[in-house]
Amino acid sequence: MLLGLGASLNTSDIALLATEAATSGGEGTFVKGIAITIAFIVVFVGSVWLLTSMILGAKLGYFVTGACLFAVMTLLSLIWFVTALGPRGEAGFWGDLGTDTAWHPVAVGPEGTEVESRWGSWDISDYPDGEGWVDPDADTPLADLSEGSLTSELQNANPVMEALVMDAVSPIPGIVDSVEDQVTGEISLDPQSFTITDYKMKEVEVAGKDSVISVGRAVPTQQMMSGDLGGKAEGTVSEFLVEEGTPVTPGTPMMEVEADGETITLNADQAGTLIDYGFEADDAIKPGVPFATLDMTGQPGAPPEAVVTAVRVRGSVRVPAFIYLVISFILLIVHLIGVSKIEKEARLTQPQLA
Numbered sequence: 001m002l003l004g005l006g007a008s009l010n011t012s013d014i015a016l017l018a019t020e021a022a023t024s025g026g027e028g029t030f031v032k033g034i035a036i037t038i039a040f041i042v043v044f045v046g047s048v049w050l051l052t053s054m055i056l057g058a059k060l061g062y063f064v065t066g067a068c069l070f071a072v073m074t075l076l077s078l079i080w081f082v083t084a085l086g087p088r089g090e091a092g093f094w095g096d097l098g099t100d101t102a103w104h105p106v107a108v109g110p111e112g113t114e115v116e117s118r119w120g121s122w123d124i125s126d127y128p129d130g131e132g133w134v135d136p137d138a139d140t141p142l143a144d145l146s147e148g149s150l151t152s153e154l155q156n157a158n159p160v161m162e163a164l165v166m167d168a169v170s171p172i173p174g175i176v177d178s179v180e181d182q183v184t185g186e187i188s189l190d191p192q193s194f195t196i197t198d199y200k201m202k203e204v205e206v207a208g209k210d211s212v213i214s215v216g217r218a219v220p221t222q223q224m225m226s227g228d229l230g231g232k233a234e235g236t237v238s239e240f241l242v243e244e245g246t247p248v249t250p251g252t253p254m255m256e257v258e259a260d261g262e263t264i265t266l267n268a269d270q271a272g273t274l275i276d277y278g279f280e281a282d283d284a285i286k287p288g289v290p291f292a293t294l295d296m297t298g299q300p301g302a303p304p305e306a307v308v309t310a311v312r313v314r315g316s317v318r319v320p321a322f323i324y325l326v327i328s329f330i331l332l333i334v335h336l337i338g339v340s341k342i343e344k345e346a347r348l349t350q351p352q353l354a
Helices: 002-007 011-022 027-056 058-083 092-096 150-168 319-349
Strands: 102-109 114-117 120-123 194-206 209-225 235-240 253-259 262-267 272-277 290-295 306-313
Touching: 027 058, 058 319, 102 114, 102 150, 120 194, 120 306, 150 194, 150 209, 150 306, 194 290, 194 306, 209 272, 253 290
Parallel strands: none
Antiparallel strands: 102 306, 114 120, 194 209, 209 290, 209 306, 235 253, 253 262, 272 290
């Protein structure tokens, strides 16, 4: 009946659906896009069924047409499954199992104690010195990290954590609203001058699977400039005088530079805590370039830090495509059995030649 009804639709109906989908937004586009697909399949398959039914009869024509349809769907689903090109959902069984393993930002705020997301909730009140927290460069294996080391996982987590902080303090209208549910409290960091530091990782369960959580501090920062290097056009970094994580005050000797046989000392021009140097030993350095980054937390006029969190959501690609493959294959078998049964009945009812 459905195929027969679909056959009565014409191309103008499909064109109307397409026009409505193209001129609407949000969920309406998705729903109408599905409607277009269904309408096309119904019209096309219905037309084929009308043709085959004229030759093979209504019942056999239906099973032959269905077998052809689900054979094509089985082939497409197999291609999706092998190549991972199939569509994926957003949540639940269709999404969590059908999503590539990836880091997702979950929370940012002035204080971090309990973070929640659709993948679960986690207590991070003991960060950074509680049990289980390790440095990203530690040799201790965490959960299932067969795809890479802790260092490589930090490289994957860092961009999504930075993006969350940037969005939470973005001056662009609408961006802040898009991450509102991930922000706890008020953040006043300058989007142009913050750095995430003090990264720690810990084993947790994410979406029912053993995985990893990453936490860091988004702190206000200021860069120190190299000055004029004593009038020299260029120098070479020879020695670092302050270790990373050390507080400095104006005038603290920070780094030594060799220029034309002369040793030049670069001093701190403000108070803060050294995050990192922008150079390594033996690097060339020119006048007026930033050579170190300071954490300005607690300094006069500096905004408070924010704790940012991300979780590693483990997934298995191609699961939705696998579901499509199984369903299509089962329906194909059902229709092939139907074809065989009807053909067998037809042979039994045919008059026997003497």
